[in-house]
Amino acid sequence: MCLIVFAWQLVPGAPLVAAANRDEFYDRPASPAAWWEDHPEIYAGRDLQAGGTWLGITRSGRFAALTNIRNPADKRIDAPSRGSLATDFLNGVTTAERYVQQLQECADHYNGFNLLVGDREQLVWYSNRAQHDERNGRALAPGLYGLSNALLDTPWPKVVRTKAQFASLLCQRAPEEAFFEMLSDTTVASDCRLPKTGVDIETERWLSPVLIRSPSYGTRVSTMVTVRGDGSAVLLEKQVAASEG
Numbered sequence: 001m002c003l004i005v006f007a008w009q010l011v012p013g014a015p016l017v018a019a020a021n022r023d024e025f026y027d028r029p030a031s032p033a034a035w036w037e038d039h040p041e042i043y044a045g046r047d048l049q050a051g052g053t054w055l056g057i058t059r060s061g062r063f064a065a066l067t068n069i070r071n072p073a074d075k076r077i078d079a080p081s082r083g084s085l086a087t088d089f090l091n092g093v094t095t096a097e098r099y100v101q102q103l104q105e106c107a108d109h110y111n112g113f114n115l116l117v118g119d120r121e122q123l124v125w126y127s128n129r130a131q132h133d134e135r136n137g138r139a140l141a142p143g144l145y146g147l148s149n150a151l152l153d154t155p156w157p158k159v160v161r162t163k164a165q166f167a168s169l170l171c172q173r174a175p176e177e178a179f180f181e182m183l184s185d186t187t188v189a190s191d192c193r194l195p196k197t198g199v200d201i202e203t204e205r206w207l208s209p210v211l212i213r214s215p216s217y218g219t220r221v222s223t224m225v226t227v228r229g230d231g232s233a234v235l236l237e238k239q240v241a242a243s244e245g
Contacts, residue, residue, distance in 0.1 A: 001054040001067045002149055002219075003158060003183075003210060004116070005166045008123050009142035015120045016063060016227040019166060019179045021219045022054050023212050026242045030220065033237040042090045043235055045221060052083020055223055056090050057233040061119050063225065064089045069112025069129050070149035070197040070207075079111045089117045096124040100137035114147050120231050125152050150195065157189035158210045176224055180238055183222040185210040211240065218242065 006018035022045070024030070029048035033056075036042045044056025055065040064086035089099050096117040103115075107128035114127045126137035130151060138152075144167055145152060146159040153159070165182045172178075189208035191201065199207070212218040224236045 004065055005146045005162050007144050008140050013229050014226050018225040020223045021183050022221045024220050025217050039091050047083045050081035050083050052087045057235050058090050061227050061231040061233045063118055065116045067114045067147050072198045075111050082110050082113045085115050096122050100124050100126045120227050156195050157193045179224055
């Protein structure tokens with residue numbers, strides 16, 4: 001998952017509404033969102049290389065989503081897969097805060113990540129690259145938030161643009177198709193607004209849109225999630241065709 005915008009406790013009857021894009025190499029195998037045979041409570045897409053997920057829900061309304069932190073200089077090839085972090089929360093019964101507390105013991109073994117975990121009662125953000133005062137995670141106050149491949153609400157162009165569009169669509173009570181259209185935005189950010197994440201300027205350019213297209217890497221799937229006030233949850237997913245360019 002490389003972009004997620006979400007409204008927490010702002011929409012009547014829906015404590016959480018989220019829209020997200022997952023970006024990944026096209027040759028990394030994955031299965032579409034479905035109920036998992038080995039964990040029947042989980043509904044999510046699945047990374048078939050490592051077995052975890054980037055975003056999912058459960059029958060009881062638990063929610064988890066994951067984005068990577070982009071920093072090539074900080075990447076370890078021997079680190080465990082981060083997809084297990086979302087999967088383990090979905091497959092567990094501990095509260096979001098307790099899960100994050102337990103995670104801190106092994107978080108530094110992983111490459112950089114952002115993790116959102118919660119349910120209708122609580123939503124917690126945690127990153128193993130956060131500043132010291134947030135290394136215990138943050139239980140989020142009601143609000144509108146955005147995550148890409150940096151820390152929560154880092155104002156990358158696609159995060160700022162998508163949060164604004166997301167807020168407008170929520171206010172309009174727009175249909176689901178409008179949110180998926182928002183996630184298909186291929187606008188490239190101007191060079192003066194590009195982040196500096198340790199890759200070359202050309203790479204920063206083609207990574208800057210909401211929906212990424214390149215010959216080998218890009219947006220693989222778009223997702224909408226709603227956790228309702230009664231504790232149920234709905235996940236809608238659209239596969240994105242690989243770029244031919």
